[in-house]
Amino acid sequence: MKYFECAQCQQQIFFLDSRCQHCHAPIGFVATERDMGTFQKKSETVWQAQNTAYKNHDYKPCYNYSHYQVCNWMIPLSSDEDYCESCQLTTVIPNLEMQDAIVYWRRLEEAKRRFLYLAQRMYMMPQPKKTPDDRFGLSYEFLMPMDGKPVLTGHANGVITLNAIEADVVYRETTRVNMGENYRTLLGHFRHESGHYYLNIMQFLQPELMDEFRQYFGDERQSYSEALKRHYEYGAPKDWQERFISTYATSHPWEDWAETWAHYLHIMETLETAYYAGLRVDGNGTTLASMSFKECPIGGQDFEHILENWITLTFNLNALNRSMGLEDAYPFKLTETVKDKLRFIHRHVLDKVFK
Known part of the structure; x- marks a missing residue:
């Protein structure tokens, strides 16, 4: 930022x-x-x-x-x-008479605005959904579980639903541990679900890209429900870290795309912050390159340089966190297979698929 x-x-x-x-x-x-x-x-x-x-x-x-x-x-x-560009996108909010609802709503809106900042910087700012059939519009529904009925976070036809209880830090952290995740944040939810939304737009505007998409992410035409059932029954493949950014990414090509898309956005905004902060990190001259900037990462032409900077930055962030007795700031591994997926995203974002 x-x-x-x-x-x-x-x-x-x-x-x-x-x-x-x-x-x-x-x-x-x-x-x-x-x-x-x-x-x-x-x-x-x-x-x-x-x-x-x-x-x-x-x-x-x-x-x-x-x-x-x-x-x-x-x-x-x-x-x-009367409502700003961000608040116009939110069509359902938690019942404010419920305990802590306004706190959860505030945290959700903060994460949404941070996601929208980057979307605007990348010329992908979504517009409010005008009708149920509006193919390009987007709306958010922030729902609280009621009467024992769970709320599933997800995307369908330009509507992103988020379980508002995710804004409760204890609930979210407990869920993260119970599900064996090494990362779970509100901002991560917004970025992940936006991946599904932007994939739908890409499929409509440039369907010819789907052949290339399948080379990296697999055939998205396979049954989603059966793939999820198989994932939750058998888990991720033993070698998943060599080909995927997370275990959930292994469940279906849609989720592989959304997880990788979220990480692309993590990379872009974090490196943009480092760029405007004027940060520089000296590498070790062998396995770790120095981090320096020759252009703003957002819209940058040299994605290999962007990736090098990211590897150096996250290595040092993790080292600093460990010095404080904290968990890794970026607990993920970017293999060449995962980098190829990120390269696909960057290549076609630069080609203005979504602009």
């Missing part, structure tokens, strides 16, 4: 904040400018931007910003919309 600074005091501000931690000026994300804006309040509904590029332009806070503090995005004052 890019680094942002307060237009009033020039201190760093963060993407999810609603107030500068240094000078306490109100701030918010302006999607049309792809920037965190600093504002002077003329009234509760009219905020004047202080940033040079759009100074004195008037904005209003998203309805969910001003009423529930679960959002921090701004809308041009001239717009007829």
Whole structure:
């Protein structure tokens, strides 16, 4: 993620904040400018931007910003919309009368906005789903389990459903351990499910890519239900780490794509953050290359250099975490087979499949 600074005091501000931690000026994300804006309040509904590029332009806070503090995005004052580009995508929220529901909703929206930031940076910003038959629109439903009925996180026809209880840290960590996963986050859920959504778009817009897709991920036309049943009954193949990014990726080509897609997004945003931070890491001169940047990773032409940087960065992140007695920050192995899948994704994102 890019680094942002307060237009009033020039201190760093963060993407999810609603107030500068240094000078306490109100701030918010302006999607049309792809920037965190600093504002002077003329009234509760009219905020004047202080940033040079759009100074004195008037904005209003998203309805969910001003009423529930679960959002921090701004809308041009001239717009007829009450909800920002992010909140328009959410069509169902948890029942706010339920205990902790608003906390869960806030955490879900924070993860969603971080996913959407990267989608916008990659020119893949989804639009709200207008009708059930809208092939390109996207909507989110955040549901709480009720009356003993579970909520299954998943995607179908442009609707992504998330189990809101996943926003409970204890529940999510318990589920991660019980399912034998080495990584489970809200942001990971958003990125994984977006993979299913974007695959549907790719299949419709450029069906000729599916032959190449099958070379890397397998034939997605096989029965999904039977593949999942087989996966949960027998588990992953013993050599799964040589060909897949995770055990779940072994269940079906759709899931292999979604898991690999999520990791591609992890790589892009994390390296973009390192790029804007000016980070550099010296390699050991033999097995570990030095990490340096000759271009922003997002939209970068040299994907081999991007992969080299990622290997060096994650090796050192894991080493630092271990020094603190923590689990690995990136507990995954990128084999050449997995890298080929990532190369396929990067190649066709650059070809503007989704733009």
